[in-house]
Amino acid sequence: MTTIxxxxxxxxxxxxxxxxxxxxxxxQRLRHAGIDYRVSVCGVGDPLPPDAHLLLGGGGQDVGQVxxxxxxxxxxxxxxxxxxxxxxxxxxxxxxxxxxxxxxxYEGREIAGAGLLDMHTDAQxxxxxxxxTLSSDFGELVGYxxxxxxxxxxxxxxxxxxxxxxxxNNNDDHFEGAHDGSLIGTYLHGPVLAKSxxxxxxxxxxxxxxxxxxxxxxxxxxxxxxSVAAASSAKARPQ
Numbered sequence: 001m002t003t004i005x006x007x008x009x010x011x012x013x014x015x016x017x018x019x020x021x022x023x024x025x026x027x028q029r030l031r032h033a034g035i036d037y038r039v040s041v042c043g044v045g046d047p048l049p050p051d052a053h054l055l056l057g058g059g060g061q062d063v064g065q066v067x068x069x070x071x072x073x074x075x076x077x078x079x080x081x082x083x084x085x086x087x088x089x090x091x092x093x094x095x096x097x098x099x100x101x102x103x104x105x106y107e108g109r110e111i112a113g114a115g116l117l118d119m120h121t122d123a124q125x126x127x128x129x130x131x132x133t134l135s136s137d138f139g140e141l142v143g144y145x146x147x148x149x150x151x152x153x154x155x156x157x158x159x160x161x162x163x164x165x166x167x168x169n170n171n172d173d174h175f176e177g178a179h180d181g182s183l184i185g186t187y188l189h190g191p192v193l194a195k196s197x198x199x200x201x202x203x204x205x206x207x208x209x210x211x212x213x214x215x216x217x218x219x220x221x222x223x224x225x226x227s228v229a230a231a232s233s234a235k236a237r238p239q
Contacts (some may be wrong), residue, residue, distance in 0.1 A: 002213040002227025004030060004037040004204075007052040009095065010060070010068050011041045017146065021093045023108055025200055026054070032220045036206075044071045046184035048078045052087060055079075055209040059093030059147075059189060060106050062123075069111040076114045081105050083116055086182045092192070095187035096177070097121040097149050100158030118179050118185065119156040131189055131234050132166030134176050139198035140164075142231040143188025151187075155179055160186050165235075182206055195231040197224050 007021055009179040023039065023134025030037045040049050044067055060068065072079075083089065089099075093120070097103045100119040103111045120236060127148045141161055150170040167189070168176035177186035184199075186192060193200040201217050208215055 001036055002208065002211050002215065004035060004207050004211055005049065005053045006037055006039045006053055006207075007049055007055050007056060008039065008041045009057040009212060010043055010064075010071075011058070012043055012123045013068050014058045014060035016061060016064075017059050017093065017189040019056075019189060019191055022058075022090060022193045023056050025191065025193040026204060028074040029200060029217070029220060030221060031216055032223060033215075035215065037190045039117050046070065048082075050078075052082065053204060053210045055082070055087065057089075057091040057099075059094030059095065061094075062177075065094050065098060065103060065111055066109075068094075069103070069113065072098055072114045072118070073112065076116075079114055079116055083181060083183050085130050085210070086206060087210050089183045090193075090203055091183070092189065093147055093187050096187065097151065099183070099185055100151065103149065116183060117180055118157045119151055119178060120154075121149040121151040123148045123154060124150055128167035128171055128225075130166055131237050132168070132176065133164040133235055134161030134166075134168075134188075135164055136161030136199075137179075138202050140196070140231070141186075141192060141199060142195040143186070143190040143192040143235050144234070145187045146189065147187050151178075157162065160184055190234065191224040195227055195234060197227045
């Protein structure tokens, strides 16, 4: 029987906006589908499990990004190999920034990233805060952004979606997030997967393929109805 291995990167250091909720959403959907899973937490100094089927990362403060950025340098080669093998990854906010080439703090300190996404981020003093709605290949995505970083995708890197409401990567080009093969990065907290079932199931479908399974996920009306209600509630709130 297939067992999906979920790996949560830097849960202790990068989880200031409840992004652990994305993992809980995936666990719930796997339980409803009757698919076995296990969870590993990989922190600073821990080796990446070689049998991971799906990687998750969250947001954090600048001080956390310094420590995590340094640790990531020792994991970059393994992460790139996993990406090449189409292991799905969802990186939120701070981890999204650190999967680019660099993150420059407002004070001018440059933190080297893993370079798995062809982009860079420069922080400003003003924060971009509010509810966000995107149009994307995975349906409508709804979340909440709170970031001072301005992220710029380099030529050829696709955004996750187009901003319908909110600021997005930089409040300039009307794009949000990045999508490169099995790797997705975004500023959407909320957690985003609680309000975006299409994206959740896309990640799980990739994880099943990575585990060598031919199983397909079936709709879960009870969970999907909750997701739609949560998204509708978030969209009705003031920006």
